[in-house]
Amino acid sequence: xxxxxxxxxxxxxxxxxxxxxxxxxxxxxxxxxxxxxxxxxxxxxxxxxxxxxxxxxxxxxxxxxxxxxxxxxxxxxxxxxxxxxxxxxxxxxxxxxxxxxxxxxxxxxxxxx
Amino acid sequence: xxxxxxxxxxxxxxxxxxxxxxxxxxxxxxxxxxxxxxxxxxxxxxxxxxxxxxxxxxxxxxxxxxxxxxxxxxxxxxxxxxxxxxxxxxxxxxxxxxxxxxxxxxxxxxxxxx
Numbered sequence: 002x003x004x005x006x007x008x009x010x011x012x013x014x015x016x017x018x019x020x021x022x023x024x025x026x027x028x029x030x031x032x033x034x035x036x037x038x039x040x041x042x043x044x045x046x047x048x049x050x051x052x053x054x055x056x057x058x059x060x061x062x063x064x065x066x067x068x069x070x071x072x073x074x075x076x077x078x079x080x081x082x083x084x085x086x087x088x089x090x091x092x093x094x095x096x097x098x099x100x101x102x103x104x105x106x107x108x109x110x111x112x113x114x
Numbered sequence: 115x116x117x118x119x120x121x122x123x124x125x126x127x128x129x130x131x132x133x134x135x136x137x138x139x140x141x142x143x144x145x146x147x148x149x150x151x152x153x154x155x156x157x158x159x160x161x162x163x164x165x166x167x168x169x170x171x172x173x174x175x176x177x178x179x180x181x182x183x184x185x186x187x188x189x190x191x192x193x194x195x196x197x198x199x200x201x202x203x204x205x206x207x208x209x210x211x212x213x214x215x216x217x218x219x220x221x222x223x224x225x226x227x228x
Contacts, residue, residue, distance in 0.1 A: 032214065043118070043205055043218035044159075051214060059215060091159065093216075102149070103209075103216055105159035 004028050005106035007092050013112045020079040022109050024092030032095035033075040034103065035059075035067060037088040044091060050075055082113040116141045118208050118219035126225040127196045134181075135191045135222050137206030145211040148182065148189045153203040153221075162204070165189065167211075193224075201226045 004027035014020050024033060032051055036044040036059075046059030048067040056067050064086060066078045079086055092106040117140045127133035139148070150162040165173045165182050172180050177194045193200055206219040 034214075034216075036218075041220050043220045044207075044216075045218070046215050049214050057214070089157065093159075102161055102164060104161075105151075108157045108159075 005092060005094055005104060007090075007106040007109050009109060010107065011110045013114065014082050015114050016083055017081050020082050020111065020113075022077045022090055022092075022111070024075045024077070024106055026073050026075075026092075026094045028094060028096070028104075029072060030094035030096045030104075031072075032097075033069065034093040034095070035065070035075065035077045036091045036093065037061065037086075038091060038108070039088050047077065047090075079111075079113075082111075084113050087111060087113045116143075116208055116210065116217045118206055118217050120204075120206055120219035120222050122222045123220070124223045124225070126227055127193070128227050129196055129198060131196055132192060132194045133196055133224065135193075135204050135206075135224065137189045137191070137219055139187050139189065139206070139208045139217075139219075141187070141208065141210065143210045147209045147211070148180075149207040149209065149216075150178070150180070150189075150191045151205045151207060151218075152200075153205065154199075154201070159205075163191065196226050198226050198228065200224060 008023045034049040035047040045061045050056045050069040090109045093103040146167045148165045152160045163175045181190045203221045208217045
């Protein structure tokens with residue numbers, strides 16, 4: 002395991018409220034990712050980071066923002082949560098880049114009412 | 115855009131038997147990596163096996179092996195001597211060399227019958 006934790010593990014919130022999910026890694030991996038998992042879609046990339054303060058958008062980035070001020074932390078923010086953002090969110094890390102395996106955190110189940 | 119297809123939403127296998135999960139992908143790249151991940155009910159994503167596209171030899175990890183057909187863009191997973199603990203969702207994933215995105219298939223739910 003790559004020492005990846007996510008917090009919170011479960012969250013219920015209301016439409017329109019901001020939500021921040023945290024991913025913390027202890028492996029000094031350069032690359033970090035946020036995915037959402039929905040039935041029938043597998044995992045879809047939201048945002049990723051290739052270094053401190055370096056981030057880029059993924060396939061489903063609308064309504065999400067990210068920040069990475071330290072190597073070990075990658076934050077995902079839902080600026081104004083909507084019911085369509087109810088999902089399971091996974092963080093992943095990768096040591097060097099494309100030749101390396103991604104390691105996943107345990108996931109956060111988010112419900113937006 | 116790259117896509118990954120898993121045409122079998124659900125499969126079942128008898129304990130101790132062999133099962134093959136299918137995966138096809140679409141890409142114009144020649145250099146990439148392919149993965150199979152397992153997701154048990156705990157929800158944790160666990161790497162099962164990885165294949166580099168430039169290697170012709172099929173990857174194996176104990177009871178897990180792949181059949182990689184690059185020209186056909188096919189990457190199937192064979193599980194031998196199936197065990198109850200193999201029951202899970204299995205995801206096929208594609209990762210282009212030099213790129214940062216992983217593209218996942220929709221998954222195949224595998225049941226293992228005692």
